Amino acid sequence: MYKILMPYTYVKSERVREHLDGYELVLITAGILKPNWNIDRKMVDFYKKLEVSCWRFHACHSTPPQKFKHLTMNLAEKPNKQIEKALKNQISIASAISGEEKPNLLVIHSGSVKNIEERENGIENVVENLKKALDTAEEEEITLALETKERRVKGDLYFIGSQYQDLIEIKKEVGSDLVKFTCDIGHLKTMGGTPYIKEAIRRLGKNIIHAHIHWNDSRLDLHQPLTAIPEKEKQEFKTIIKLLIEKTDIPNEKYRTFTLEIAHKTIAKPPKHGATAKEQIESVKILKNLIEKQ
Numbered sequence: 001m002y003k004i005l006m007p008y009t010y011v012k013s014e015r016v017r018e019h020l021d022g023y024e025l026v027l028i029t030a031g032i033l034k035p036n037w038n039i040d041r042k043m044v045d046f047y048k049k050l051e052v053s054c055w056r057f058h059a060c061h062s063t064p065p066q067k068f069k070h071l072t073m074n075l076a077e078k079p080n081k082q083i084e085k086a087l088k089n090q091i092s093i094a095s096a097i098s099g100e101e102k103p104n105l106l107v108i109h110s111g112s113v114k115n116i117e118e119r120e121n122g123i124e125n126v127v128e129n130l131k132k133a134l135d136t137a138e139e140e141e142i143t144l145a146l147e148t149k150e151r152r153v154k155g156d157l158y159f160i161g162s163q164y165q166d167l168i169e170i171k172k173e174v175g176s177d178l179v180k181f182t183c184d185i186g187h188l189k190t191m192g193g194t195p196y197i198k199e200a201i202r203r204l205g206k207n208i209i210h211a212h213i214h215w216n217d218s219r220l221d222l223h224q225p226l227t228a229i230p231e232k233e234k235q236e237f238k239t240i241i242k243l244l245i246e247k248t249d250i251p252n253e254k255y256r257t258f259t260l261e262i263a264h265k266t267i268a269k270p271p272k273h274g275a276t277a278k279e280q281i282e283s284v285k286i287l288k289n290l291i292e293k294q
């Protein structure tokens, strides 16, 4: 059986929740991390006691909304004590909330550099930052699942992992089984449409252990519901889900998870890019259907 999840804060109604198998907990908005990366233990207990499990966890990253600027973690920056504490504490949170659902995973963005010329330097920093957290990851039974990132549209900033080759390079340099990948198909689509998604799935292959599902126009990272997939792209979407099941390690995971990253319109930015509860439910049904057919 596969589990269809949604980020905890994206679910705004009981009707949507009833269709889900659980949540991915996005640590940036979970209210669990205090300034200076200290952990709010009361909030850890709160999430532990949820009726529906948090099956997957999503770490903080380098480009948070203004409101969460204090939780900026950029793994492409030169290693320092703050980054080390940030990453280790997030691994500990994932472990504490997972309870019996271990081993588990923490989805990680590899960070950003000021332009593409800094790419190699950024990758070296990601490798060093990850290496410092490996002991904690091993102890806590948490795999670090580096996510494929989207094309940056504004300015020169370059997201490490927007070209999937970055992730292969990082994994090779870290040289640990605790580093794996999260395949975000929407992000990949902004880097070269559906051909690029398929190429990346084939190349990242068995190191993919989790997936993020949403759609867009191949230009902007819109996080659209699956009801927005145009007629002419429906077949491509089916092929992509098939590839995720055939070519990756998701089917061999103890918990086989797909997270629908489709924000409800009350929290999407801008709101016009969000989905209604009905569109969220339809998206769950579309995905479930396709997975079951494989």
Ligand SMILES: [Zn+2]
Binding pocket: 147, 184, 212, 261
């Ligand atoms: Zn994602």
